[in-house]
Amino acid sequence: MPIVLSEVGYRYSQGLPWEKSALRNINLQVEKNEILGIIGPTGSGKTTLLQLMNGILTASQGEVLINGKNPANMRGAEMTRLRQQVGLVFQSPEDQLFENRVYDDIAFGPRNLGLTGSELDNRVK
The missing domain is CATH 3.40.50.300 (P-loop containing nucleotide triphosphate hydrolases)
Incomplete structure (x- = not known):
């Protein structure tokens, strides 16, 4: 991409x-x-x-x-697809979503797409 x-x-x-x-x-x-x-x-x-x-x-x-x-x-479903493919990790932990570990913040999106276990772990790593 x-x-x-x-x-x-x-x-x-x-x-x-x-x-x-x-x-x-x-x-x-x-x-x-x-x-x-x-x-x-x-x-x-x-x-x-x-x-x-x-x-x-x-x-x-x-x-x-x-x-x-x-x-x-982009609107609607097209913007949703973009959001599923592009991510941003902020430099300051207080600007992140809500987790204490970067791994968990990165995993937030894929988890909400239904990924679990080794598939989730592979995506995050």
Whole structure:
């Protein structure tokens, strides 16, 4: 599932006096099974970028494609399928779902899809 960002930008509070540009002109492609590290200081747009890459936020400019489709145009079952294929683990435990272990947070989604036992364990690992 490739994720492609073309000339992507994001502005918080767009159109308001306190509008803030978080990202500008981002071009990036992430291939299936590719590992990507995103580093930078606090407030540099790392979390915003990840939220754009998994469809939580919609780009203010440019285009985000996940497996050839723009998540901004997805609704209902199509968005549900995307959510089943793309995940995000936050850096701070207090921002996670509710578990004490990363394993359990990652397992939350697959468990809710009916996976159990070794199948669940293989997916999480």
